[in-house]
Amino acid sequence: GAVVSQHPSWVICKSGTSVKIECRSLDFQATTMFWYRQFPKQSLMLMATSNEGSKATYEQGVEKDKFLINHASLTLSTLTVTSAHPEDSSFYICSARRGDHEQYFGPGTRLTVT
Amino acid sequence: GQNIDQPTEMTATEGAIVQINCTYQTSGFNGLFWYQQHAGEAPTFLSYNVLDGLEEKGRFSSFLSRSKGYSYLLLKELQMKDSASYLCAVIDSNYQLIWGAGTKLIIKP
Numbered sequence: 001g002a003v004v005s006q007h008p009s010w011v012i013c014k015s016g017t018s019v020k021i022e023c024r025s026l027d028f029q030a031t032t033m034f035w036y037r038q039f040p041k042q043s044l045m046l047m048a049t050s051n052e053g054s055k056a057t058y059e060q061g062v063e064k065d066k067f068l069i070n071h072a073s074l075t076l077s078t079l080t081v082t083s084a085h086p087e088d089s090s091f092y093i094c095s096a097r098r099g100d101h102e103q104y105f106g107p108g109t110r111l112t113v114t
Numbered sequence: 115g116q117n118i119d120q121p122t123e124m125t126a127t128e129g130a131i132v133q134i135n136c137t138y139q140t141s142g143f144n145g146l147f148w149y150q151q152h153a154g155e156a157p158t159f160l161s162y163n164v165l166d167g168l169e170e171k172g173r174f175s176s177f178l179s180r181s182k183g184y185s186y187l188l189l190k191e192l193q194m195k196d197s198a199s200y201l202c203a204v205i206d207s208n209y210q211l212i213w214g215a216g217t218k219l220i221i222k223p
Contacts, residue, residue, distance in 0.1 A: 093156045108156040
């Protein structure tokens with residue numbers, strides 16, 4: 001199978017600081033990566049679609065200036081939560097697409113903003 | 115609009131069989147996924163159907179009927195570790211994943 005990693009797996013930060021989350025496809029190249037957030041007991045919510053070498057496409061209601069996405073290579077995408085606030089505390093999950101339809105998820109990053 | 119429906123919660127007994135249904139209305143169809151998600155963890159891949167019929171993989175089977183916009187996930191010989199949420203997701207014509215809200219499966223001894 002395909003492996004997608006995320007780093008860090010959990011992070012605690014103070015309100016007003018920025019946090020960067022990395023998503024890597026370890027054994028395949030992913031032209032497209034997706035970022036999701038999930039609140040407790042709720043379904044995954046797509047935040048943005050990230051294509052290598054181009055700007056990310058954000059879903060309605062997601063602030064692109066707050067959630068900065070960089071897809072620098074075919075194996076790495078980063079999500080930076082800028083000026084984090086307690087309401088940004090959530091489970092952030094990335095996925096990477098291989099081929100036309102195979103999509104594999106990272107283990108997720110739990111962000112807590114104090 | 116695009117919509118995927120699946121039951122919110124189901125309860126079954128250890129050792130039994132359970133079927134989780136999923137119906138969808140999407141703009142185009144390029145396949146349907148089933149994922150398992152334990153609390154606090156990311157989803158893990160269970161199955162992918164793009165053609166009509168039944169795909170069997172160990173204790174888990176997934177069925178698809180494109181004409182009916184319907185799929186089900188069948189879990190046999192239920193184990194306590196199968197207690198989780200099961201997510202149905204469809205790839206639409208733009209190759210975007212459309213997610214159902216998930217079915218929470220509770221296994222009782």
